[in-house]
Amino acid sequence: DSGVTQTPKHLITATGQRVTLRCSPRSGDLSVYWYQQSLDQGLQFLIQYYNGEERAKGNILERFSAQQFPDLHSELNLSSLELGDSALYFCASSVGLAQETQYFGPGTRLLVL
């Protein structure tokens, strides 16, 4: 158990809908990262937050957005869902920007029908 929690574990929804994925980092970690694992691709970085502020953006679609709250938990919002958004979404956390080890949560498996 890495100490990173993600909810829900599984999510099934329809095209065009909007969902919110939630992540709670390890106690004391200030950085949160979101990654996407699609069937035909490796782990892809989406976005990073550090202490409430966006720090880096990867290949995140405009339909996707995220935020980190004052209690450091983070939410990833996916809207106007398409079939191709079906994937495993991981959240990871690290202490800060100098501490390199990123600890991964169990992931949320999203299926868009």
Place this chain on the structure above:
Amino acid sequence: ILNVEQSPQSLHVQEGDSTNFTCSFPSSNFYALHWYRWETAKSPEALFVMTLNGDEKKKGRISATLNTKEGYSYLYIKGSQPEDSATYLCARSHSGSARQLTFGSGTQLTVLP
């Protein structure tokens, strides 16, 4: 090399065999190289983080080396056991203020009893 590349893509070994995998990465703007172990239905588990050229890390029967000048890292498993069966991922982080990881596609190891 533009991306993080891992070889081989998959590997089957007999219990007791020693094995090794390769991770190649762009050496420019390098900050750190990570190795993760990812078992089916679980989240990636951090094995090592290495930052300096010539770094060597060891954890039980697993060890790793790093060459930042030529852009490669090796992961070694001595005396493979069936419980070592997993996908081994390497990832690189970049210099700069953000620390997102760029992952390779992984080496899938199966250890046959």
